[in-house]
Amino acid sequence: MSYHSAQNPEDDLPDWLRALRKRQEQESTDSSESEDASGDSTDPAEEPEPAQDPDWLSEIRLRYQRGKEPAEAAAEEGHLDDTKPRRLRAMGNALAPGELEPPADQEDSGPARLRGGDKSVQQEEAQLPPENFFEESATPSRTPAFSEDEPSITPGELPGWLQALRPGDFPKEDSRSEEMLPGSAEGGPLAGLSDVLPADPSITQVETAPVFSSRLEITENQGLHAAAFTKLLREVEGPPEDEARRVARPKRVLNIGIAAVLFLSVLFPLLTRSQSAVRPDPQFFPETTSVYSMIDVLPAGAPVLVAFEVQPALFGEMAPLVSVVFAHLLERQANLVFISTRPAGPALAERLLQVQFAASPAVATGTYTQLGYLSGGMAALRSFIADPRSAVLSTASVDDPWQSPTLEPVRQLFDFALILVVSSSAEDGRAWIEQSADLLPGGLAGVTSAQASPLLRVYLHSKPQTLHGLVSGLQGAALYERLRGQETGLGRTYWDAYSYGLGAIVLMILLGGLYGRLIKLKPEKPAAAEVQRGA
Amino acid sequence: MNLRVATPLAAAVAVAAGVFILVSLFVPGLEDLRNRILNWAILMAALALLLGMLNLFSVHFEKIRNRQQPVYSAVLIIAMLATFGITAWEGSQGVISTWIFNNIEVPIEASLMAVLAISLTLAAVRLLQNRKDLMSIVFAVTLFILLLGSGPLFGIELPFFTSGLGPYVNGILSTGAMRGLLIGVALGTMLTGLRILIAADRPYGG
Numbered sequence: 047m048s049y050h051s052a053q054n055p056e057d058d059l060p061d062w063l064r065a066l067r068k069r070q071e072q073e074s075t076d077s078s079e080s081e082d083a084s085g086d087s088t089d090p091a092e093e094p095e096p097a098q099d100p101d102w103l104s105e106i107r108l109r110y111q112r113g114k115e116p117a118e119a120a121a122e123e124g125h126l127d128d129t130k131p132r133r134l135r136a137m138g139n140a141l142a143p144g145e146l147e148p149p150a151d152q153e154d155s156g157p158a159r160l161r162g163g164d165k166s167v168q169q170e171e172a173q174l175p176p177e178n179f180f181e182e183s184a185t186p187s188r189t190p191a192f193s194e195d196e197p198s199i200t201p202g203e204l205p206g207w208l209q210a211l212r213p214g215d216f217p218k219e220d221s222r223s224e225e226m227l228p229g230s231a232e233g234g235p236l237a238g239l240s241d242v243l244p245a246d247p248s249i250t251q252v253e254t255a256p257v258f259s260s261r262l263e264i265t266e267n268q269g270l271h272a273a274a275f276t277k278l279l280r281e282v283e284g285p286p287e288d289e290a291r292r293v294a295r296p297k298r299v300l301n302i303g304i305a306a307v308l309f310l311s312v313l314f315p316l317l318t319r320s321q322s323a324v325r326p327d328p329q330f331f332p333e334t335t336s337v338y339s340m341i342d343v344l345p346a347g348a349p350v351l352v353a354f355e356v357q358p359a360l361f362g363e364m365a366p367l368v369s370v371v372f373a374h375l376l377e378r379q380a381n382l383v384f385i386s387t388r389p390a391g392p393a394l395a396e397r398l399l400q401v402q403f404a405a406s407p408a409v410a411t412g413t414y415t416q417l418g419y420l421s422g423g424m425a426a427l428r429s430f431i432a433d434p435r436s437a438v439l440s441t442a443s444v445d446d447p448w449q450s451p452t453l454e455p456v457r458q459l460f461d462f463a464l465i466l467v468v469s470s471s472a473e474d475g476r477a478w479i480e481q482s483a484d485l486l487p488g489g490l491a492g493v494t495s496a497q498a499s500p501l502l503r504v505y506l507h508s509k510p511q512t513l514h515g516l517v518s519g520l521q522g523a524a525l526y527e528r529l530r531g532q533e534t535g536l537g538r539t540y541w542d543a544y545s546y547g548l549g550a551i552v553l554m555i556l557l558g559g560l561y562g563r564l565i566k567l568k569p570e571k572p573a574a575a576e577v578q579r580g581a
Numbered sequence: 582m583n584l585r586v587a588t589p590l591a592a593a594v595a596v597a598a599g600v601f602i603l604v605s606l607f608v609p610g611l612e613d614l615r616n617r618i619l620n621w622a623i624l625m626a627a628l629a630l631l632l633g634m635l636n637l638f639s640v641h642f643e644k645i646r647n648r649q650q651p652v653y654s655a656v657l658i659i660a661m662l663a664t665f666g667i668t669a670w671e672g673s674q675g676v677i678s679t680w681i682f683n684n685i686e687v688p689i690e691a692s693l694m695a696v697l698a699i700s701l702t703l704a705a706v707r708l709l710q711n712r713k714d715l716m717s718i719v720f721a722v723t724l725f726i727l728l729l730g731s732g733p734l735f736g737i738e739l740p741f742f743t744s745g746l747g748p749y750v751n752g753i754l755s756t757g758a759m760r761g762l763l764i765g766v767a768l769g770t771m772l773t774g775l776r777i778l779i780a781a782d783r784p785y786g787g
Contacts, residue, residue, distance in 0.1 A: 304706065305699045315736075322736040330748050359690035389630075393673065393682050421630065422623035429619035436616050438623045476763075496731075500755045504763060507756070521732060542736060549734035551702050552725065558706030559721060 311550035315542035323545035326525040337515030346379040348463035354395040355474035366536030367523040381452040385417040468493045472501035489514040
């Protein structure tokens with residue numbers, strides 16, 4: 047390797063570098079001589095013919111080499127140059143005659159290896175120096191290679207001004223996939239050429255999808271932390287659904303069991319028409335006897351005001367109670383006048399009359415009177431009690447009910463022979479009693495549900511007495527039927543069912559109390575607490 | 582009329598009406614005027630039913646618009662409008678309105694009461710499991726006595742309860758407790774009326 051320069055750069059080299067170069071040149075010369083002596087197969091002139099070539103082919107090959115003109119040889123060389131890889135062409139261009147001489151071994155073996163086929167080209171390319179080696183080396187430099195004035199540039203370090211000109215950091219690695227990278231064809235007519243599209247795209251290659259393991263490998267400590275975190279989340283989220291179901295299942299079974307026992311205990315006497323239960327004794331319920339006495343002394347055609355304050359929900363309990371009292375009133379040929387401060391009251395009274403007493407002459411002929419719904423609550427009730435005829439009523443009939451023959455003699459509330467408050471709730475009965483206390487010296491009679499009885503019973507013992515009689519609950523219905531000597535009726539029919547249902551309820555409460563208080567087999571709260579903790 | 586003017590006026594009307602009704606109960610000769618004012622109250626109460634129905638309609642209509650359980654609200658509105666229309670057309674004693682009342686409203690409310698009976702029985706059964714203090718035991722014993730005294734069990738009468746202990750609890754203990762309760766209710770009612778009369782409470786707004 048020699049450099050053409052104005053002054054010999056060897057003079058500027060240090061002594062140790064000149065000694066090193068001399069030793070390298072000596073070794074290079076020795077290796078060239080040894081290769082020439084051994085008859086290296088890389089020499090194209092002495093390249094042995096393939097053994098399998100026939101004689102006629104060898105003669106043609108020899109004649110061709112002899113008769114080849116220099117121009118043709120140059121053209122052939124150029125043709126062969128076309129088949130060279132780009133790097134080789136670049137290398138050849140860089141090696142200008144007289145400026146840079148390639149190593150002797152590479153110069154000799156180049157054309158022969160190009161003709162030798164694909165493998166030789168690839169091997170040669172693999173042995174080539176880096177791509178920019180010759181470019182850097184062959185740069186025509188008229189300046190000395192080494193200068194004391196300028197600082198030396200170490201590989202990989204750029205000067206500051208060049209670093210500032212760079213637009214940005216270039217990727218150190220090419221992020222493109224291998225398929226997109228320019229490569230050389232490995233086979234076919236384009237073998238050895240670079241930057242060619244692959245003839246066999248990888249998309250046509252069917253390969254089995256790689257299997258990756260999804261198993262998470264963690265340490266024992268990480269596993270303990272994960273378990274603790276899972277437990278914490280479970281506590282925050284509450285009990286699991288299956289745990290909640292497991293706890294709720296006995297409660298649901300208990301609900302269904304209690305409902306079934308109640309239904310069976312109530313239905314059994316109804317289906318068997320049992321009348322074994324003893325009806326209440328009248329001596330223990332004087333208030334019911336009072337109502338019976340008040341109705342029993344009514345003259346025929348006496349106007350009786352019935353305040354029908356019944357809710358549909360309690361109509362089942364009130365029906366046998368009201369039926370027996372109405373039966374007594376109709377038997378006494380009383381003129382019934384209905385009013386209600388509840389919107390559903392008139393409709394329920396009409397239903398009771400049409401279902402239970404459709405055969406009664408008073409109901410069949412329509413001699414009873416419906417005053418309808420009295421809106422306004424307690425204020426309206428006070429107005430009605432003070433002046434019944436001036437009260438605004440919501441009646442179903444367009445005719446004025448006060449013009450009917452039944453109500454013609456009634457001017458004030460005390461003109462009614464009896465005021466009967468039929469109330470399913472204590473508040474409605476209390477309103478009637480309290481608002482009419484100063485205007486009705488004769489007082490009222492009450493027919494109420496069992497739940498309203500304790501509150502209204504207070505007015506039975508007040509002075510002056512505002513409530514003169516009270517029939518309450520199914521017990522009162524059965525007692526009233528007994529007073530009337532009636533062996534059949536809703537009160538009597540329901541009384542046995544009531545008795546059996548009451549017995550079942552008492553038995554279940556007793557067993558439930560023993561289970562929870564004495565036996566303590568499985569208290570509910572600890573189990574629920576465990577579920578709350580998510581255990 | 583803005584709210585600043587309306588609020589004192591409404592309070593003045595309410596206080597005046599309340600004072601007049603109270604005074605008319607003690608002063609003779611004011612009965613007719615009092616009844617006339619009370620009839621106004623009856624008419625306004627009837628009108629309040631219609632307003633309540635309109636309010637119910639608007640609330641559930643908004644629920645349908647906001648997709649808050651719209652199916653239930655739609656069923657309610659359709660049933661309400663259908664019942665109102667039919668009853669207004671043929672009257673409360675009409676065939677269809679009577680059928681709706683007897684076959685839909687009454688059975689539904691009776692069914693709810695039947696479920697309540699089962700729920701109360703279940704609560705009584707589990708009473709001593711959930712609460713084990715003294716008052717719960719007293720409550721359970723009282724309930725037990727009243728149930729035993731309210732009728733024969735399985736057709737068998739227990740005279741000690743039905744003729745002795747049951748009537749005593751019902752007539753003495755229960756009545757005494759209810760009287761105390763009624764006295765408390767009366768005092769509360771008086772206090773509420775007094776606060777309204779002096780306009781300390783304004784349930785009508787303001």
